[in-house]
Amino acid sequence: MQPFSYVRPETPEAAVQAFAAVRSGARYIAGGTTLYDLMKLGIERPAHLIDVTAIDGLDTIDSSDRELRFGALTSMSTVADDPVLRHDYPVLHEALSRAASQQLRNMATIAGNLLQRTRCMYFRNGASSTSSVGAYPCNKREPGSGCAAISGHDHGQAVLGQSKACTAVSPGDWPVALTAMDASVELLGAAGRRTIPVSRLYRLPGTKPHLEFTIRPDELITCITVPKTRAGRASTYHKIRERESYAFALASAAVALDLDGDRVQQAHIALGGVATRPWRATEAEQALIGKRLTPALARAAGRLALKGARPGNANAYKIDLAIHTVADALIIALGRAA
């Protein structure tokens, strides 16, 4: 591991100033459950770490008439265990409580979760502690080196949003739930404050898969907001994985429904585990409006959500799996609306 400097500022403004003071090679660190991991693997080699965990006031959950507000440093377990959320927004509770393990959720923050990097095995394996050029080419780890997954073992790779340069899946569960629920992130950087939708935080890989996020490196996430909606109660995060705990999604669906009588007034659907970024399924949402949700309509919405999916060598199973995941999630959400 290469040497790095370490500071622990006590305000968001001081953190941004610390970033500006070193100009390049700096990274914020929160729970460290991803970044330290990647540093040990030689994939991330920051020269300066700015630990944000001593900043006061960014670890609270608040609520107004219009929105839920989650401080960026709130732990995944604190949010997952919130009793109001569990009842009124099961999609948010389930996305966090079905992610990682209890120990990791105690350490990890909800902002760090948004910015975790892919678990693609060709990205994570192959670098050494002194060089990021490893045994396997990876355009995300080493731009221009190629993508070993495309002709390699692609069982876990994306079927939506992939490019000739990268097929790596966006790994997080929480970002999928937030995308479905129209959440936003509040940012503070050298250029000031701004707010962007979570759906605009992630880039498609295109020809530059090493550029994963749209925020500037010096921008600190200070808060995550979720607009309040009646659809929150009739919601679920349905996650399919290789074992029932402590595993990333093979396919997942975040779904929320607002019903008028037995007709769908509003539907929220986003997919995880199958795409290169959290994937909002707007066409599938539209197809439900004004209709009575039946198992057949739920399957049709699942097929629309996977429209345009392109399988590789060994991951075509994900298309069927995701169609059923969306359909099952819709029926679970419908049951909660009743």
Ligand SMILES: Cc1cc2nc3c(=O)[nH]c(=O)nc-3n(C[C@H](O)[C@H](O)[C@H](O)COP(=O)(O)OP(=O)(O)OC[C@H]3O[C@@H](n4cnc5c(N)ncnc54)[C@H](O)[C@@H]3O)c2cc1C
């Ligand atoms: C074995 C294992 C299994 C896992 N399983 C799952 C799973 O099933 N589902 C899932 O969703 N996740 C899973 N994870 C990922 C885990 O949830 C993340 O590691 C965690 O959420 C990251 O949060 P952190 O606070 O530790 O982030 P850090 O490691 O501290 O930081 C991660 C990134 O976010 C940046 N960052 C952190 N905070 C801020 C901020 N406030 N503003 C700007 N940038 C910031 C850092 O610079 C870094 O790039 C797993 C992790 C492990 C190790």
